[in-house]
Amino acid sequence: MSGALSTPNLAQSEILLEARELTRSFSVSQGLFKGKRTLHAVNGVSLAIAKGEVLGIVGESGCGKSTLARMLLGLLPPSSGEIALSGENVGKLGRLGMARRVQPVFQDPYSSLNPRRTIASIVALPLAVQGLGTAAERRKRAIEILEKVGLPRRFADRYPRELSGGQRQRVAIARALILNPEMVVCDEPTSALDVSVQSQILNLLNDLRSELGLTYVFISHNLVVVEHIATRVAVMYLGRVVELTDTATLFKAPRHPYTKALLASVLTPEPGKGIPETGLGLAFPDPLNPPPGCPFHPRCPAKMAQCVTVTPQLRQDESGLVACHLYESAASGATAS
């Protein structure tokens, strides 16, 4: 079930990163005498990311988006499954080799910059870690890259506390780019920023991508942001990918009931429309006690008998990948593996 993941348009381009059956579980202590239980934060996620694309990952909080991001960055070893960069297992790349190819931009620019370092020193840190260049060369390179992200050189000797949120996020982007990585994993890079600054940062990310030929994994709970920047979107629910399609198709014709509910929940600026009703109810299921069968069935408006017992697999059809029993009859043989 791990094969056959490349969508038709993906087959032509080079696959940069491939994740196969990634699972990450945490053991959660329940108190002194109750023993431990296992929480599957990410449960069998397989992804293939093509060079130059922007893969958006959406889902509500607790669905495993950030855990997935940390695994893709090599910050968290997967419990099972593997990650390959250009076909090579990342375990062979080592800490420094991985850092040269994949870099992060985090959500909160107030905690992602060390308050005791100057901006130039923060941006140059990856170079220092890799042992590249002399101190003066690293500083020069840091100032170049700061100017590329729109920060004049006089910011170089300031401290993060002297900068606004948007300026800090530019610093974080500069730090991510200084090693010329192929891929940048952006974990909610705009959700901590003012609305007016969000679009500046998004446009900057977009410009940098076309200029430097970058590949992004773009994690967000904000569908509008994802629609703006992503070329393909993966929808996650309870640690699984439930739908994976190119952006236009997903927003025009969502198929998984959860994707439909997410799209229905987007707030519009027109007050007359009121606050949208998602039909999902309030209860996000406890990841420690995931429901049997399809993880979404307790909240699903289109629940069928087999949803309670059989977990649907992610299946390829003409318009993308979806994990839902509703679309299985179309595919050949709707039996669960």
Next chain:
Amino acid sequence: MSETALSAPDAPELSETRKLLRRMLGQKAFVFGVGLLLLFIAIALLAPVLAPHDPYLQNLTARNVPPFWYEKGNWAHPLGTDPLGRDYLSRLLYGARISLLIGISVVIISGLIGTTMGLLAGYFGGRIDMLMTFLVTTRLSMPVILVALAVVAIVGSSLWIVILVLGLLKWDRFAVVMRSATQQVRSLDYVAAAQAAGASTTRIILGEVLPNIAPHLIVVATLEAASAILLEAALSFLGLGVQPPLPSWGLMISEAKAYMFFSFWLIALPGTALAVLIFAINLAGDGLRDVISPEGRT
């Protein structure tokens, strides 16, 4: 100048050190505490120059001379003499050396032990954390005075034994505070960013974590220095610490207790010196925390 949105003219900037200095001077209690502390340090360093007499020289013809403000006092011994005829002012001045030496040395030893333990436990968590918590609990279950008593009974007592015993016992607060501070910093994204840049654990602990918990370290160090000085005085008072004829303030109080009702100053003077020194250290430490913690910065 194409980045117009970001290059609005700034107010004339002060350098970092000038800003820090300005914040320091804004705190009256801090300035006062540091001033007093510097005075004590100057006294300790200049004791041989300032002292009118040899602090160890006994003069049996001038025993129990009262300070100058008594009728029987004289200016040859401005603060009088003790029952062995030693000049009390000289002994008090030399006593500052012992107190400061103890405070600083104990903090260096216990700070190194406690900070290392706290950093490792807070950063790695898990079993290392459990081990450290166990060690701290074990250490806290042993009263310092009792352990010191046992050690002194076995190996004898001297200034350096006192420093060593206190240094090896007083790391508990460093360990606990550094552990929780490290846990907080460890979960921040700049540590994750350094990891994603491929930085080694040593580099992250020394370059990213330690500078950010240094304010806590300094505050604990001042409190522990004050407490170590008090403990030395207590040990010396019990006869287990610094041994005569060294002019430790605690020992001076102890030696004077038999004369409490006849020569009040023999107890009051070293007691006051001790209290003022502790007060100065605590004021300075408290003020320092306010000045250097990043949250207080503008």
